[in-house]
Amino acid sequence: MKVMDKQEEMHKQLVEMIENRERERVVREEAWKQQEMERMKRDSEARAEETSRNLALISFIQNMTSGGQSNGRWLEAEVQALIMLRTAWEQQSRVAGSDGTNIWDAISAGMYNMGYNRTAKKCREKWENINKHFKMSLGTSPKKPFQDSTVSPYFPELDTLYNDDFVNLGNGSANTDNQANCALGNG
Structure with a gap:
């Protein structure tokens, strides 16, 4: 009887030891996942x-x-910069989350850092305008109408942006209050 009690006690100790080691392993694994x-x-x-x-x-x-440039008409390089900044902002906002920064203020600051003096309002208006023309071009042909040489050279970039689900095609200004500072060189 004593032998059986001793074996039972040893068995309990072994089970407890295995359970403790498993808990420690799970904690280590969770810490590794977090890192x-x-x-x-x-x-x-x-x-x-x-x-x-x-x-x-x-x-x-x-x-x-x-x-140099005029303050009215946007150069192709400016539009490309706007698209690239918006794309970078979208990528960054998905990683960093929201901190209340207005996207257009941040993009305007990014444009300024690139040497383009455009206000947040002008950036937003230009974004909405190029998206309006892009959406209109989608309705003209079922297959990539922007591959035609007569359309804007930035339409393929917008197509990639929307197909990769970075921006909502519905309004062209989705998620307007997420963090943009780091993606725009302000952080």
Whole structure:
């Protein structure tokens, strides 16, 4: 009887030890998952920041080689910069979440950093305008109407932006209060 009691006690101790080790393993695994999520977030933020710096440098060089610009008509490089900033903002806002920053103020600041002096209102209006024309072009042909040489050169970029589900085609200004500072070089 004593032997059986001793074996039963040893069995309980073994089960407790296994359960403790399993709990420790689960805790370690959860900590590792958290570290991986944080690393992925940092990597994404670093990529967005590097993209923003690269875009700023490219736009600055293009702006300097174009000999300046008028304040009314948008240059193709400005529209490209607007699209790239909006794309970077969307990517960054998905990673970082919302902090109440107005997208158009942040994009205007990003445009300024690239050498383009455009207000938040002008950026929003231009975005809405290019999206309006893009949506109208979609109705003209069932297959990628913007591949025609007569349409705007930035339509393929908008198509990619919408097909990758970065922006809602419905209003062209979805998620207007998310964080944009890092993606736009302000953070």
